[in-house]
Amino acid sequence: MTFGEARDKFIHTWGTLATQWGINRSMAQLHAVLLISPEALSTEDVMEQLQISRGNASMNLRDLMDWGLVYKQLKPGERREFFIAEKDIWKVARQVAKERRRREITPVVEVLNELKAMPADTPEAQEFQRVIGGLSSVVGFADNTLNAVIKAEENWLIGQFLNVFR
Amino acid sequence: MTFGEARDKFIHTWGTLATQWGINRSMAQLHAVLLISPEALSTEDVMEQLQISRGNASMNLRDLMDWGLVYKQLKPGERREFFIAEKDIWKVARQVAKERRRREITPVVEVLNELKAMPADTPEAQEFQRVIGGLSSVVGFADNTLNAVIKAEENWLIGQFLNVFR
DNA sequence: AGAAACTTTCAATTTATTTTGAAAGTACAA
DNA sequence: TTGTACTTTCAAAATAAATTGAAAGTTTCT
Known part of the structure; x- marks a missing residue:
């Protein structure tokens, strides 16, 4: 090649x-x-x-x-x-994380919080709340992960998940 | 509402x-x-x-x-x-992480590894290698994060990033 | 075997996204 | 202030993606 x-x-x-x-x-x-x-x-x-x-x-x-x-x-x-x-690739990653979080994740978190305030007074509404709650924690995890990238030092991040490999 | x-x-x-x-x-x-x-x-x-x-x-x-x-x-x-x-939202998240990793991340990791084998014998090739190396570690982080989701217990994941908040 | 009740497929159409290119805009130099 | 060398904008065109609907396929029942 x-x-x-x-x-x-x-x-x-x-x-x-x-x-x-x-x-x-x-x-x-x-x-x-x-x-x-x-x-x-x-x-x-x-x-x-x-x-x-x-x-x-x-x-x-x-x-x-x-x-x-x-x-x-x-x-x-x-x-x-x-x-x-921008030549610092980790800075690039932080920047992308920051923008996507701001543009896409934050608005969804807000809607989910708004929907959480709905009453769970029927079987449908109860199931709805169960799903909204579950998704909130998953989206929250994604949000926190992006935040970690945004705030973290490069070395900390690289080390963070090495244990997953072995 | x-x-x-x-x-x-x-x-x-x-x-x-x-x-x-x-x-x-x-x-x-x-x-x-x-x-x-x-x-x-x-x-x-x-x-x-x-x-x-x-x-x-x-x-x-x-x-x-x-x-x-x-x-x-x-x-x-x-x-x-x-x-x-599937009603278990964390199982849904694991499944999505698994599929996107398999379909989208793994192929990119393979190409990056292939490109890493290229010689860095000119200024252009040297810069190229610097970028490929940097992207490899960023993509590797994403890959490991998806892997963590795939393999993790719900409670571990939720706890994992709570420290980011305070 | 044939009909009924369904599901799947896929060529054609529609919709959404991306790209083009030329006109309009901007900044500088003479 | 006019001309030159650029950049930006945006309506129109091209391309890509999603959707439709009807024909073909499948399964079950009689």
Whole structure:
């Protein structure tokens, strides 16, 4: 396997994983390209490397910046903008955990808490409360796990689950 | 809020969360309906409650059974099939963790390991290896966390992250 | 064997998401 | 203030995903 093949395989694999978890493929692939690039890249660069349009690149780069995963870099004497990815992978993980928690988990926790306040006065309502309660603890676990990632030091996290292996 | 409104809100919220994490909305809503139903439901029942077609119901019920989240139940004297959801929510969580790990995480771990074997003989290849290495440990953490859910007792899991809160 | 009561499949359709590309916008230089 | 070199926006087009519904399949009963 040549380096080019390895790079393409990585970009492809990362895009596939992303779509399976509800993230836009182009955004993930753009991120992958920037992650493995030693230098900052221009919009033209990523357009060419991924064969995507200017509009697509512009919008997804902006989303990546919103997620705190990519920074704009201005080079002196250059009018166009360059982009560079956050290189600390654990910081990337913390950032993703933070955003997904904020956007997706927190709203669900709020709805579940609201629903918990409903009376359990019929068999249906009783079963409903049982399910809401159970899901609350599962979602709470997910929420806490994301929180752990957000707040944790890298070493603590890596160690945290090593015992699971042996 | 009436019970009907609460039920609808739950079904809607669950469907939204699912799509955000790459799971089909109908499948999640079908699951929600079965979860909160005290008795097993027929295909007709769920078709009516969610206003979906027979084909849609049939395919998604099959998927739910493939995921190990729903069981077929035959009633004596009834020709048609009834469906009942796994009621132990932590078992549901274990099952989902197991399936997503198997379908989505494991293949990525394999590709990352394959890519790790590439030489780091140029600046590009060196940066590439740095990224692959970092992602391996992040994906490894996710993999271990899912594994913990899969293997753990409910009580252990709930306790595991309580310290994060205080 | 045939009919009744159901379930499954899948090509066609609909809906949702992503992508494009050109117009509009912005910033700088002359 | 005009031109140049860019970036952003967004309506339209393309693509992907989900859904439908009717035909085909299955099982059970007579």
